[in-house]
Amino acid sequence: MxxxxxxxxxxxxxxxxxxxxxxxxxxxxxxxxxxxxxxxxxxxxxxxxxxxxxxxxxxxxxxxxxxxxxxxxxxxxxxxxxxxxxxxxxxxxxxxxxxxxxxxxxxxxxxxxxxxxxxxxxxxxxxxxxxxxxxxxxxxxxxxxxxxxxxxxxxxxxxxxxxxxxxxxxxxxxxxxxxxxxxxxPHQFSLLVTSIPVSSGSSVTESVESFFTEYHSATYLSHSVVRQTGKLRRLLSDADKWYRKLVKLKAKNLTQKRFTRDGFLGLFGRKVDLLDHYENKLQDIEENVHMEQSSVVEKEVPAAFVSFKSRYGAAVALHIEQGVNPTEWVTEPAPEPLAIVQSLANLSQLETWFPFLESILSLTFVSEVITGYLPSLILQGFQWFVPPIMILLSSIQGYMALSQIQKSACVKLLWFTIWNxxxxxxxxxxxxxxxxxxxxxxxxxxxxxxxxxxxxxxxxxxxxxxxxxxxxxxxxxxxxxxxxxxxxxxxxxxxxxxxxxxxxxxxxxxxxxxxxxxxxxxxxxxxxxxxxxxxxxxxxxxxxxxxxxxxxxxxxxxxxxxxxxxxxxxxxxxxxxxxxxxxxxxxxxxxxxxxxxxxxxxxxxxxxxxxxxxxxxxxxxxxxxxLIKKDHDNQNDPSMPEFLDKLVTAYRDPALMPINYSGRNDSHDSLLQHAAEV
Structure with missing residues (x-):
């Protein structure tokens, strides 16, 4: 030049x-x-x-x-x-x-x-x-x-x-x-436990409760078992969508524009009142949600969030082997409880479908070679898609917390960028x-x-x-x-x-x-x-x-x-x-x-x-x-008991919490509350 x-x-x-x-x-x-x-x-x-x-x-x-x-x-x-x-x-x-x-x-x-x-x-x-x-x-x-x-x-x-x-x-x-x-x-006091061994006739909840009560009796506080809630989340998403439509329709208060046809693009089908149509749709979805919530209680994944009374207690449980078999009771830091990561619900499927992914992608050399030797054409033609791809690779690798996923993706994208x-x-x-x-x-x-x-x-x-x-x-x-x-x-x-x-x-x-x-x-x-x-x-x-x-x-x-x-x-x-x-x-x-x-x-x-x-x-x-200094400082904090009470529910899956869009009250809530408690 x-x-x-x-x-x-x-x-x-x-x-x-x-x-x-x-x-x-x-x-x-x-x-x-x-x-x-x-x-x-x-x-x-x-x-x-x-x-x-x-x-x-x-x-x-x-x-x-x-x-x-x-x-x-x-x-x-x-x-x-x-x-x-x-x-x-x-x-x-x-x-x-x-x-x-x-x-x-x-x-x-x-x-x-x-x-x-x-x-x-x-x-x-x-x-x-x-x-x-x-x-x-x-x-x-x-x-x-x-x-x-x-x-x-x-x-x-x-x-x-x-x-x-x-x-x-x-x-x-x-x-x-x-x-x-x-x-x-919450994540300072908690960790994620995977590969939980479950004996015949018992549940994941019982196994976690028994193990941590016996071996961490002084610091163990509570746990929340991960369940397969993929279908339930989709239903809740649909319910939220129809609820927003209903609220906007009521806010407009336009009676003459409420009637339309229920077919394609409102051009075909029978003529319906949108207000009644939305309410009926919402009630149907809510019924399906209640049924799915009732059945998902038994769909446990061998993973759980375990919370402790102190940061030091959580750190001890995180950094030492929990059992004589190192492939069981595997611990890692808990993610920030912004929301339960959806991939957690698919842990068992991932282990069944791709048992080799975690061991392969966890090798630094393999990760760097794969991301580094991707063709330069990808960067030039699809540069906007490279960062999301790295996020996806980090998610597949097994990271759960958003912070961990972004850190892993940062390293992958760094080597990809330097090479290409x-x-x-x-x-x-x-x-x-x-x-x-x-x-x-x-x-x-x-x-x-x-x-x-x-x-x-x-x-x-x-x-x-x-x-x-x-x-x-x-x-x-x-x-x-x-x-x-x-x-x-x-x-x-x-x-x-x-x-x-x-x-x-x-x-x-x-x-x-x-x-x-x-x-x-x-x-x-x-x-x-x-x-x-x-x-x-x-x-x-x-x-x-x-x-x-x-x-x-x-x-x-x-x-x-x-x-x-x-x-x-x-x-x-x-x-x-x-x-x-x-x-x-x-x-x-x-x-x-x-x-x-x-x-x-x-x-x-x-x-x-x-x-x-x-x-x-x-x-x-x-x-x-x-950790101990911070725990001692918190002992004199009057808000600490309230925090520990909230910590018990911090990692409960939001999909299992009771919902009531239509204002009805039925017996499902007691069952759902029981499901949320475990």
Whole structure:
């Protein structure tokens, strides 16, 4: 790519960003768009949007930037939780890294590259100059100036490792503080038990009660057995749909428009009163619900949510083997009780149909290979469908909690993205695909050193196109805007029908990490990419602070456990840079620099090992000291007895709870209440 082509791309994408910002600053002021641009405040009835026409509302203004900038970390913590704070700190960390890298790269390395004589250059036509002239490829072979590049690699690595340590220490401390300050949560006191052995003549409920009463008598509180309620949930969904129709019909109070035909599209069949039709339909479904609820009591799955009187009691039961047979009484953390995950109802079917899935997908190597070697065509043609596919794979893998599913999907999507965006473009058509390269790993640094710089112009353009424009479009929210318009104009839905979205961490974090990989890798090779990366991270920092303030509402809280993924990815990026640097110095006929670079990846991996031993256990589970201290603090909390009473019912399947849409009262409720209690 020549310089003029890059400038053209920058101009187009910068224009698109300004267009998105301008439209956003105008559209966000319109009363009809408040559910698109401030949904979380609409849900909490705090929106200050004016509900009347104003000429000022059609003038763009940058006021939203100031509000997003002034949002403090403590305010963000109280609004969106620790995960949001960690998400923003990923941007802050990246800004620190690439500001430092930009100073060295642009002010020192870039001029050295530009003044090299390796590539021919005509100063009379600067705009037609290849971007390769700004890369290390333009430095003369064997030049002593390459020692400046070698020094820069060491200095940059030391600085990034220092920041990684500081950030890991800060977030781990924040995680503990957040835990101490948090209110009791049901999932802190509970766990999910699967593969429950059931003796002949007894039920799952009796087995769970007997086992935990005997072996955890001091801390066991209650349990809720999982049942197969798929059909019941569908009936309840239908009941809810017809009930909403009935309520809207009664609210309209249009007697003359209540009569229609019950056939296709209201054009065929007998003429009926919609009010009576809806009520009869609702009563029929309610009868079916009661019958299904009565029968589902016996449809037990060998799995149960078990709750304890203390966090420490739950932790002890979670982290030790429950029985002499390790394949029975398998425990895992309980998901957040937003709702019982539907896949739980199908545990027995999954074990019967796909008994090999969990063991295969749980292997890190297999998971990474499958997601990494999916054809690049999938990413290019179906990039919108890749994140949901990763969510599906994580669900099949056996994760139940939404937080666990998103964390697993984040790792899968990260490796998929790194392979299909970076390696597939860099290595496509090179000899690295030949088997003999893998049989001789010593050739890999040289192959990477030859292949990676050749794609510098592509990745600079990619940062501008995919980074700048996609971040600005996140602010504009085109698809939610169109969806809101269609619902209002054609479906007749209003503000009360919307749902506040949650930020898809699993989709955004891999993108941030990918651009970090590009910046670290090309810091040595083509530092021209660094200013464009800084613009991307600045945009992301402001845009997502605004979105977390006004748009997204957290649906779960992991306590900042996404950070170890970013830490490990940064270490991977550094080691990849070192390997490429070794090959570059070999190609540039500076073997001594290549030899002196060899210790650097080893030192980086040793540093990573220290960080993982020092900090990672804090992110996997809370210490006994933390749990017992928190339990002791709660003993003096007057609201704790009420919480424990609610904990008994926290994991009961909502599908088994009594319903009464029609206002009738019958004997089913006593049976359903009994079913809910077990």
């Amino acid at each position: 020549i310089l003029s082509a890059l400038l053209t791309s920058v101009g187009i994408n910068l224009g698109l960003c300004l267009l998105y910002f301008t439209l956003y600053s105008i559209l966000r002021k319109q009363p009809g768009n408040v559910v698109v641009y401030e949904p979380r405040w609409v849900a909490e009835e705090k929106s200050k949007q004016k509900r009347h026409f104003s000429l000022e509302g059609f003038l763009p203004s940058p006021g939203w930037v100031g509000r997003a900038w002034q949002l403090s970390e403590e305010e963000l913590l109280s609004i969106s939780g620790l995960d949001a704070v960690v998400f923003i700190r990923i941007y802050i960390f990246s800004l620190k890294v690439f500001t430092f890298a930009g100073i060295i790269g642009v002010c020192i390395l870039l001029p050295i590259n530009f003044l090299g004589d390796q590539l021919s250059f005509d100063f009379s036509d600067l705009t037609s100059k290849s971007l390769d002239s700004f890369s290390i490829s333009n430095v003369d072979d064997g030049s002593n100036r390459l020692w400046i590049h070698w020094s820069a690699v060491y200095i940059f690595t030391a600085f990034v490792c220092y920041l990684l340590y500081i950030e890991y220490y800060y977030i781990s401390s924040k995680r503990i503080s957040y835990f101490y300050a948090s209110k009791p949560q 965006i970076f390696f597939a473009n860099v290595l496509s058509g090179t000899v690295l695909y030949k088997v003999n390269v893998f049989l001789e790993p010593k050739n890999i640094p040289v192959v990477l050193a030859a292949a990676v710089p050749a794609q510098a112009s592509f990745f600079i353009s990619y940062v501008v196109t995919s980074g700048w424009t996609s971040t600005a479009s996140e602010l504009f929210r085109l698809f939610p805007l169109i969806s809101s318009f269609i619902k209002k104009k054609f479906a007749g839905k209003h503000d009360e029908d919307f749902e506040v979205p949650s930020i898809p961490y699993y989709g955004q974090i891999p993108k941030i990490v990918l651009f970090g990989l590009l910046g670290v890798t090309y810091f040595l090779l083509a530092p021209l990419i660094l200013p464009f990366l800084l613009v991307y991270y600045c945009l992301g920092y402001i845009v997502f602070r605004n979105q977390l303030l006004n748009v997204y509402e957290p649906k779960f809280e992991t306590g900042g456990t996404f950070w170890p993924i970013v830490h490990s990815s940064t270490i991977f990026s550094l080691v990849l840079m070192h390997i490429i640097a070794i090959g570059v110095f070999v190609l540039k006929k500076l073997p001594l620099a290549s030899i002196l670079t060899v210790p650097l990846p080893l030192l980086t991996l040793l540093f990573n090992d220290y960080c993982q031993k020092r900090f990672l256990p804090i992110f996997k589970s809370y210490s006994a000291e933390s």
